Amino acid sequence: MTPIKIALVGVGKIVRDQHLPAIAKNSDYQLIAAASRHGTVDGIDNFKSIEAMLEAVPAIDAVSLCMPPQYRYEAARAALEAGKHVFLEKPPGATLSEVADLEALAAAKGLSLFASWHSRYAPAVEAAKTFLSTTTINDVKVIWKEDVRHWHPNQEWIWAAGGLGVFDPGINALSIVTHILPRPLFVTSAVLEFPENRDAPIAASITFADARKLPVSAEFDWRQTGKQSWDIVAQTTAGEMVLSEGGSKLAIDGKLVHQEPEQEYPMLYRRFAEIIKARKSDVDLAPLRHVADAFMLGKRKFVEAFHD
Numbered sequence: 127m128t129p130i131k132i133a134l135v136g137v138g139k140i141v142r143d144q145h146l147p148a149i150a151k152n153s154d155y156q157l158i159a160a161a162s163r164h165g166t167v168d169g170i171d172n173f174k175s176i177e178a179m180l181e182a183v184p185a186i187d188a189v190s191l192c193m194p195p196q197y198r199y200e201a202a203r204a205a206l207e208a209g210k211h212v213f214l215e216k217p218p219g220a221t222l223s224e225v226a227d228l229e230a231l232a233a234a235k236g237l238s239l240f241a242s243w244h245s246r247y248a249p250a251v252e253a254a255k256t257f258l259s260t261t262t263i264n265d266v267k268v269i270w271k272e273d274v275r276h277w278h279p280n281q282e283w284i285w286a287a288g289g290l291g292v293f294d295p296g297i298n299a300l301s302i303v304t305h306i307l308p309r310p311l312f313v314t315s316a317v318l319e320f321p322e323n324r325d326a327p328i329a330a331s332i333t334f335a336d337a338r339k340l341p342v343s344a345e346f347d348w349r350q351t352g353k354q355s356w357d358i359v360a361q362t363t364a365g366e367m368v369l370s371e372g373g374s375k376l377a378i379d380g381k382l383v384h385q386e387p388e389q390e391y392p393m394l395y396r397r398f399a400e401i402i403k404a405r406k407s408d409v410d411l412a413p414l415r416h417v418a419d420a421f422m423l424g425k426r427k428f429v430e431a432f433h434d
Contacts, residue, residue: 129156130211130402133186135176135201136193137165140215144244145190148391154399159183162193176201180208188238188402191215196288199224202239206231211238211402213394217297217414218242220288229409239407240398243301247393248373249386254358255306257378261364266307266342270299271355274328274348280434284326291326293417295356296346300413302358302373303344309336313416316424321432328432332420 132155134141146167149155159171161179166172173179180186188211191198195217202219205212206228218241219225225241232239245251272295274284283289290297304311311334319329328349334342356372365379376384401408 127154130154130399131156131158131185131187133157133159133161133179133183133189134167135161135179135189135191135205136215137162137167138192141165141167141192144391145192148395149190151392152395152399155395159186176204180204180210186210188213188398190398194283194289195220196283196286199228202228203231206235206237206239209235209237211240211398213240213242213398216241216243216301217290217294217417218409218411219414222411222414222418225409225411225414229407232407236405237407238398238401238405239409240394240401241409241411242394242398243298243305243410243413244390244394245298245301245373246305247390247397248302249388250369250376250384251302251306251373253376253384254302254367254369254373257364257367257376258306258360258362259308261362263307263340263360263362265361266303266340267359268299268303268342268344269355269357269359270296271345271347271350273350273354275434285324285432287325289326290417291320291324292328292330292346292348293326293420295348296330296344297413297417298372299344299346299356299358300416302369303342304410304412304416306358306369307336307340307342309338309340310412311336311340311342311416313419313423316420317427318420318424319427319429321430322428323431323433328429330420330424332416332424334416 160167161173190213318327329347358369360367
């Protein structure tokens with residue numbers, strides 16, 4: 127079958143670490159162009175803007191958008207208007223209404239739009255979902271704490287309005303929780319901690335419930351030093367479930383039951399190829415909706431200024 131001619135927009139760390147290797151190893155794709163204000167990719171045509179790229183390379187079938195979410199809508203709309211399928215890095219947009227508009231445009235044009243959630247493809251996530259479907263869940267706690275200075279050095283966009291702050295990693299936890307729990311959740315309360323010199327939160331505490339009043343809580347923090355924490359802990363009638371290391375390991379009552387090598391981005395690109403071939407979209411907004419609800423309901427607490 128003829129490979130999908132794909133282009134990348136926004137050539138930064140995540141593209142070099144994840145997107146380029148995943149595309150290179152997938153025979154469904156042929157990378158033919160890239161657009162970025164600052165970065166380039168060797169061996170293909172490079173442009174400073176998506177508009178220049180789309181005009182110069184009409185053979186492009188699909189684009190993968192990897193720029194900050196505040197700038198993604200205009201790029202996605204340009205690609206869809208040009209008849210290209212679109213892969214959206216997480217979070218899929220700065221607002222829910224932006225993504226809803228893109229989804230409607232993709233449907234009207236018969237194109238595929240993919241709101242990607244890479245953490246849902248972590249190796250032990252499906253095993254956790256299967257386990258929880260076989261038992262009664264009594265309580266769920268999410269602990270997602272990391273060092274922003276290590277993972278996002280000098281990335282000012284994440285601190286700007288629309289950059290999500292600590293929800294940039296926290297939305298990964300929400301993408302897993304909304305996938306593995308048997309019923310939809312809704313936010314009941316939240317406290318968001320904002321540094322005095324920033325427009326996005328550095329920490330957040332959120333409580334959720336579902337229609338059966340299942341208590342779920344989440345603690346997100348960007349000030350963690352030492353060992354990083356990316357854990358989801360569920361108390362169930364079949365024992366304590368711990369989904370740890372961002373979804374890489376699953377333990378039940380202290381016994382490791384599932385662990386495999388990480389293949390998140392290769393699986394994302396497999397999924398993108400599937401929906402392109404099926405001429406359908408995959409746009410689940412539940413994780414982003416919870417972030418929006420936390421901002422809507424959350425009490426703001428101002429803390430000391432943050433400096434890289």
